[in-house]
Amino acid sequence: MSGWQQHLIIAPIVIPLVAGALLLFFDERERVLKAMISLVSCLALAAVAISLFRLAGGAEGFEGVYLLGNWPAPFGIVLVVDRLSALMLVLASILAIPTLVYALARWHAAGAHFHSLFQFLLMGLNGAFLTGDLFNLFVFFEVMLAASYGLLMHGSGSMRVKAGMHYIAVNLAAALCFLIGVSAIYGSAGTLNMADLAVRIGEIEGERRMLLEAGAGILGIVFLIKAGMWPLNFWLPGAYSAATAPVAGIFAIMSKVGIYVILRLSLLVFGQGASAGLGLNVLLYGGMATIAFGTIGVLASQALGRLASYSVLVSSGTLLAVLGLNNGVVTAGALFYMVSSTLTIGAFFLLIELVERGQDAGASVLAVTMEAYGDADEEEEEVEVGVTMPGTIAVLGTCFAACGILLSGLPPLSGFVAKFAMLTGMIGTGVTGEGPIPASVWWIVALLILSGLAALISMTRAGIRTFWASMEGTVPRVLVMEMAPVMLLIALTLALTVKAGPAMTYMEETVRNLHEPAAYIDAVMNARRAGVAEPSGPDGGGGI
Amino acid sequence: MELVLSIGIGIMTGSGVWLILRPRTYQVIVGLSLLSYAVNLFIFAVGGVKSDAAPLLEEGVAVSTMTDPVPHALVLTAIVIGFATTALFLVVLLAARGLTGTDHVDGREQPK
Numbered sequence: 001m002s003g004w005q006q007h008l009i010i011a012p013i014v015i016p017l018v019a020g021a022l023l024l025f026f027d028e029r030e031r032v033l034k035a036m037i038s039l040v041s042c043l044a045l046a047a048v049a050i051s052l053f054r055l056a057g058g059a060e061g062f063e064g065v066y067l068l069g070n071w072p073a074p075f076g077i078v079l080v081v082d083r084l085s086a087l088m089l090v091l092a093s094i095l096a097i098p099t100l101v102y103a104l105a106r107w108h109a110a111g112a113h114f115h116s117l118f119q120f121l122l123m124g125l126n127g128a129f130l131t132g133d134l135f136n137l138f139v140f141f142e143v144m145l146a147a148s149y150g151l152l153m154h155g156s157g158s159m160r161v162k163a164g165m166h167y168i169a170v171n172l173a174a175a176l177c178f179l180i181g182v183s184a185i186y187g188s189a190g191t192l193n194m195a196d197l198a199v200r201i202g203e204i205e206g207e208r209r210m211l212l213e214a215g216a217g218i219l220g221i222v223f224l225i226k227a228g229m230w231p232l233n234f235w236l237p238g239a240y241s242a243a244t245a246p247v248a249g250i251f252a253i254m255s256k257v258g259i260y261v262i263l264r265l266s267l268l269v270f271g272q273g274a275s276a277g278l279g280l281n282v283l284l285y286g287g288m289a290t291i292a293f294g295t296i297g298v299l300a301s302q303a304l305g306r307l308a309s310y311s312v313l314v315s316s317g318t319l320l321a322v323l324g325l326n327n328g329v330v331t332a333g334a335l336f337y338m339v340s341s342t343l344t345i346g347a348f349f350l351l352i353e354l355v356e357r358g359q360d361a362g363a364s365v366l367a368v369t370m371e372a373y374g375d376a377d378e379e380e381e382e383v384e385v386g387v388t389m390p391g392t393i394a395v396l397g398t399c400f401a402a403c404g405i406l407l408s409g410l411p412p413l414s415g416f417v418a419k420f421a422m423l424t425g426m427i428g429t430g431v432t433g434e435g436p437i438p439a440s441v442w443w444i445v446a447l448l449i450l451s452g453l454a455a456l457i458s459m460t461r462a463g464i465r466t467f468w469a470s471m472e473g474t475v476p477r478v479l480v481m482e483m484a485p486v487m488l489l490i491a492l493t494l495a496l497t498v499k500a501g502p503a504m505t506y507m508e509e510t511v512r513n514l515h516e517p518a519a520y521i522d523a524v525m526n527a528r529r530a531g532v533a534e535p536s537g538p539d540g541g542g543g544i
Numbered sequence: 545m546e547l548v549l550s551i552g553i554g555i556m557t558g559s560g561v562w563l564i565l566r567p568r569t570y571q572v573i574v575g576l577s578l579l580s581y582a583v584n585l586f587i588f589a590v591g592g593v594k595s596d597a598a599p600l601l602e603e604g605v606a607v608s609t610m611t612d613p614v615p616h617a618l619v620l621t622a623i624v625i626g627f628a629t630t631a632l633f634l635v636v637l638l639a640a641r642g643l644t645g646t647d648h649v650d651g652r653e654q655p656k
Contacts, residue, residue, distance in 0.1 A: 135618060142625045149632060158643035162651045165569070165640050168633050169649075172576050173564060175629065176583045179622050183583075186614065187590030 005055060006530075009066035009079050011048045012089055012126035015041055020119030028112055035104050038115040042096050045122065049089040056086035057506070065132070065527040073524050074196040078132035080524060083510040084335075088129040088260055091339055092253050094492065095346050096122055098485030102350050103246035105481040110155040110244065117154070121147035121250065128257050132524055133193045134182050134219075137261065141178065141226075145171050148254060151247045152239060163242035170225065170235045178222045184215025195524035198269045198517055213278060216270070220262065220279055227258030228316045230290040237297065240312060241305030245353035248308070252345040255312055256338055259319050263331075266323070267514045268521075280324050284440060287321025288447055290314075295451040298458050304352040304466075307458055308345060311407055314451045315341040321444050322422055328515055332507040333421030339503075340414040340493055344406040347489035351399050354478050354486070355466055392478050395487075397467045402490045404459030409452040414496040419448060421504060546593055549585060556582035567654070569637040569647050573630065580626040584619050591615035 019041035023034055055062040064081040067073065081089075100118065108114040124144025131137050149171075153164040186192055188211040189200050204212055225232045236255070240248050262283070270278040294317050297310030315337075322334040402413065409419040426441050496503060513519065556578050563575025591612035599613035637647070644651035 135621070139621065139625070142629070146629060146632065149636070153636070153639075156639075158640075158651065161636065161640045161643050165633075165636050165649065168629075168636055169564070169572055169576070172629055172633060173579070175625075176576075176579050179583045179587060179618075183587040183590045183615065183618065186618070192614075 005062055006066065008048055008052055008055070009064070009081050009130065010068075012045060012052070012093075012130065013079075013123055015044050015048065016119040016123040016126070020116045020123065023116045023119065024113070031109060034115050035108065038100060038119060039097075039104070041119060042093065042100050042122070045126075046090075046093040046097060049086070049093040052081050053086040053090045056081050056083050063523060063527060065523050067527055067529060070529050070531070072529060073527050074191060074193045077136055078193065078195075078524055078527065079130040080132040080195075080520070081130065082520060083506070083513055084260070084264065085129045087335070087339070087506075087510060088256070089126060091256075091342055092122065092125045092129070095253050095342060095489075096250060098488050099246045099249040099346065099350065102249065102482055102485040105479050107155065107244050107246050111153075113150065114154055117147045117150040118250070120144075121151060123147075125253065125257065129260060132195065134185065134197075135192045138175075138178050138182055141257075142175060144254065144257070145175070148251065151250075152243050154247055155244045160242045160244075163238045166235055167239040174222045174225045177218050181215045181217075181219030181222065184211055184218065188212040188215065193524070194265070194268055195521040198271075198521050199525070201269055201275060209275065213275060216265075216275075216278060219265075220282070223258040223261045224282075224286065224320075225258070226255065227262065227320060228255050228290065228313050229286045229320055230293040230313075230317070233290065233293070233313055233316075236313060237306055237309035240309040240349075241303065245350050248305075248349035249346045252312065252342050252349060255316050256319075256342055259316065259323070259338065262320075263323060263514070266326075268517045271515065271517055277326065280326050282324075283320045284324030284444075287317045287319070287324055288440075288443060290317025290320060291444075291447045291451050293317070295447070295454040298451070299454050301458065304356060304462055305349075307462060308348050308352055311348065311455065312345055314455070315345060318422075318448060318451070321447070322426075325426070325441065325444070327425065328508075328511050330422055330425035331514075332504065332511045333418065333423075333425050335507040335510060336414075336421055336496075336500075336504060337418035340406070340418045340496060343489050343493050343496075344403060344415060347399070347486050347493075348403045348407065350482075350486045350489070351396070351403060354482055355396055355400060357478070392483075393467065395483060396478065397463070399483075399486050399490055400459075400463055400467070402493075404456065404463060406490075406493055407452075407459060408456035409448075410456070412497060413490075414493040414500065417497055417500045419452065423448065545595065546589075549589055549593060553582045553585050553589070556585075567648055567650075569640065569649055572649060573633055573637060576633070577630055580622075580630070584622055584626070587615050587619045587622060589615075 019037055023037055026034055026037075028034075056064055065073070066079040066081075068077040068079065071077070096118075103114065103118070121144055124140050124142075124147060127140030128137060128144060131140055149164060149168050152167055153160050182192065185197070188208040189197055189204060191197050191200060201212070221232065228236045240251055243251060266279070266283075270276060291314055294310045294313030294315075298307055298314060301307040301310055318341075319334050319338055322330050322337075325331075406413050406415040409415040423445060426445055427437060560575045560577075560579035560582060563571045563578065566572065566575070591614065594611045597609060597611040599611050599616065601607075601610065640651060641647050646653055648654070
């Protein structure tokens, strides 16, 4: 086993940490230098994430476990890379590059320390995906959140500060719940290592099990707040729509962190044994309520920013409800959906700012209101026929249409493949294998299709109002540097459609691994220490 | 001792929850601070309450007489993080007060 591969595991945390700290030493006026450091860090992160992704896919001699400080597993801190965390790492770094490039066009100059905060946010995200114990999950969550508080208020203004204050208050309360949950679990199980917890959970009985389940429940609430499950999500539309475009773009993956942790813990710790399936009903019905709430929000939104925020909720709700079914085939589809919808929503948030640049702040709100009370400008029909659309508008319109297609899940882009994969899993083969399909599944199917319809209706309405019936008719000034990231993200969803077969195979393999936690537990508990002689051979452990 | 500790945690949590539901930002931050004290004490308590017991392993010392060191480490981390985020929140609420001219959490007074 080569040592350097093993050390790649910690790189997704170290690279942004060093880059972010380094950026603090330079004055805000040295924008080019700061931008370069930040960009190099993001590119390095993507390279590391992709190599980890390949290694976790089943490379010879690669152990996905990194023992920090070389302490043996249940006592020290471990970082674990398996297929799921590698997938999340890649998704985060792939989303980070376009958002950063977009920000370089103008937003990074709107306030102090944008790049440092951005790097620390990435560090928190990567840490949360990699960590193998609950307390470090808390620490990385806090790193991520602290950076997100700063980023949300980047650009200042009373709207953002007000939204930021609500966001911070909710998340501080959630952090306290996190601590209560973690300590209740420690109090009953005596360990915080996830793999060790999965081993010990079988032996805990009586009142201690009750305490453990209560702790897990409180912990679950925290992740559901983060994921935006109804009724814990009223903070989300305000915060996401107030954020600047690049920040909202990267926030698209933050709501997926909650989903990631729920998926990880529910299958690892609560996959089997006496506490199996703890809280699955909450996920199922909560997710369904979230889809309904998000769909109503999408239909009712007048501003595009809020439309995108409610789309985040629809996406979260879909994932939660589908995870609540706890069926391997459906979960694989859900993972595909998660990748597709994260890229879509990221692209959409970036696009909105470009589209709205040509309009007055209240124009879109006014447009919808006018629609309700009847148009007044019918006599001002444009008679000019055959005027070519300016290039910018054409590109913007195409990207907008692509986002609409992705959000509503129509062919030919990846949103359709994702929904199709989930729906086939649910009704094609049936959740229970044979026998009638339960009513809850029909409800999810109906909600999924209705939410797609709602997204289509509101995107069409917004698109017509913005591009065909624009009241000012001014063409927004858009830089290539801002347009390219959006197009890149949409191109990625296209690539995901073309490569849907291999991608689904990877997701199915990931879910199979998640449903057999024994391998994960074994890898963590028997991780070899570097430099400690092993009976199996002279080259024991990673080596430095 | 356990009784005093649990009553203390309970009173602080209760006051904290009541305060974070109040409309003034200052009440919210005091409520969050009280809640974080309660949570810190709670973490401290889950390791089992012992007096006069050091978390030091030596030859001939039975493990059952020691106090559990892990909750201490957790509490320390939680205090540091809680302190930092509270300071951050304080800055934000001052900024909000400056921008909106009111200390109401919604940035405007409720119509009477």
